[in-house]
Amino acid sequence: MSRIEGIFTAVTKNALRSRVGLFFSALFPLMLLLVFGSVFGGSFAGSWAPLLIGAFVMTNGIVALPNITTEFKRRGVLKRLSATPLSKLEWIVGNVLSQTLLAVILTVTLLLAAWIVFGVKPMINPISAVVLFTGAVMFSGIGMVIAGLLRDPEAASGLGNAISFPMMFLSGTYFPLSMMPGYLQSVSRFLPLFYFQDGLKASMMTGDVSTALSDLAVIGVLAIAFLLLGSFATRWRSK
């Protein structure tokens, strides 16, 4: 546990001390919520907050995590850590927990803003916490797959963005899904972000427990699958 805690503490501090990283992972979504909530009203802000949380938990996992991990790889930090008794699994778990904490910080920031500025009181309950945790794990798993497959931070960011941007649009982050043609709405059902955002919305805003639980089941299975793939892709020993 000490090793996981060590990795968790170190990578979290390292992430929180990056002003640019912190801006894009927490302050930028807050700005978006404040600006568009002011334009379209409190009810919009209330229904949009879970979608923004979902989208930025995803970008943190799919873009930021592989970027920093490949940077560690390129600079030999990962190799140096792998020369200690730290196992691959401990490294992954430490990073996933760090991503979960960042997701909690993002969520609290956005929900507080929605409540204080727009008067939208979210429902904080165990299901929303579990959905948030599972989503963060799922996207960290995808991030670990990307980081495992690529050596170059620029390539990792590029691939992360190539995956996350279409997913954000096709899952209804910026345009309601009802505005999209039927076939695009069908595509969204194959995207992990759709289930994560739907689960967050159902558990935090609408209180639809059965929807939240069915979404949770999907992202739970995907989280396990991507974690396993991420673990398989992460190389702990050179060739």
Add this chain to the structure above:
Amino acid sequence: MTLAEMVISVDNLTKKYGDHTVVDGVSLEVCRGEVFAFLGPNGAGKSTTIEILECLRPLTHGSARVLGYDVEDAHSVPRIKERIGVLPQDFSALDRLTVRENLELFAKMYTKSTSIDELLSLLELSEKSKARFGDLSGGLKQRVGVAAALVNDPDLVFLDEPTTGLDPDIRRTTWNMLSSFARSGKTVFLTTHYMEEAQALAKRVGVIVKGKIVALGTPAELMEKFGGKKEMIFKGGGDGAFAALKTEFKDLSLDGSNVILPFSCTAEIQEALSVLSKWGISCEMEEKTPNMEDVFLRLTGFTIKAGGEAA
């Protein structure tokens, strides 16, 4: 050497990438408390060998045991890693963490750790303990790397080019620290392309070229065997001294105005002085004893430049 004293035992270690052989049948043993230096130019196979011993790379053929454990046995790997310290080439850590925080991170990876304050003090890093790693100079980063290698109070420490990038004072401090580390019963396995480092630190030196060990022994043994004769340099003697000495000595050379006379015993020098005296020539003398550079040159036909490349 008994089995208990043997800390590293390598037999016919070979590492291949496809048809390319990087390490070619290396065999060596290192015992407890020894400082062993692997000396060779860049690309000789030093780092690959050390990474195999650190359980970071698989070997292709042969066997390697570290602290009594087989490096290829998955169950033994955590046990080996628990008891070794590692300084890789171009050590790097988390940029936005302070020096202390980085050392604390490495300390948490082990069940046993030493005092961070003592380490900081030992490596003269106390004043920089709150500085972020990313803001440090290359030399300071390397010192943090040495501290990280010692953070678990290891029985055996692997140092890959430990003093590259360090200024001469800190290099000597690091040498002293490594020597005292070895005197306390710990073992040091280092790679270097600095001849003087190998000569000053190592109890034994393995010279590796193109993946093969071409010589293995104490610096004194290697210098005696491969270093050639001592040389007396008659400074500024010029053509006159050269012509005079040539009457008695066949093996003689002229380097600019300096006359260089290889010799085995002091009687030869006395004879040379008497010849010069007869010819009415007097000049300053300087004795040059063979060093590791001479050993390396004789063994390989080339020297190593400051950056580690063969020249």
